[in-house]
Amino acid sequence: MVKITYVEHDGERTTVDAQPGESMMKAAVSHGVAGIEAVCGGNCACGTCRIYVDDNWRAKLPSPGESESEMIDFCGDPDPRVRLSCQIAVSEDLDGMEVTLPESQQ
Ligand code: FES
DSSP states (O other): OEEEEEEOTTSOEEEEEEOTTSBHHHHHHTTTOTTOOOTTSSSSOSOTTEEEOOHHHHTTSOOOOHHHHHHHHHHTOOOTTEEEGGGOBOOGGGTTEEEEOOTTOO
């Protein structure tokens, strides 16, 4: 199990036990994290699964692919830490990771 903590805009924290290989979006949704809406179900088409990842954890993530980059641009989120949680697979390297969620996803 990989522990990941999602911190909602209002400060509410949820730590989940995620399975390696599942997406960070699925790990959040299956544990009732309200701030991950994931309207498109993980198809990189809605931008409602955004997370903010600080630099120390960003270094452990693969760079965003073309579709993720395009959707991030489309969303117009000005925060440089933004990623799409549906496009990030959980791995053991992410154990202890903490991410924050945008104000628009509550
Ligand atoms: S769930 Fe829609 S873009 Fe991630």
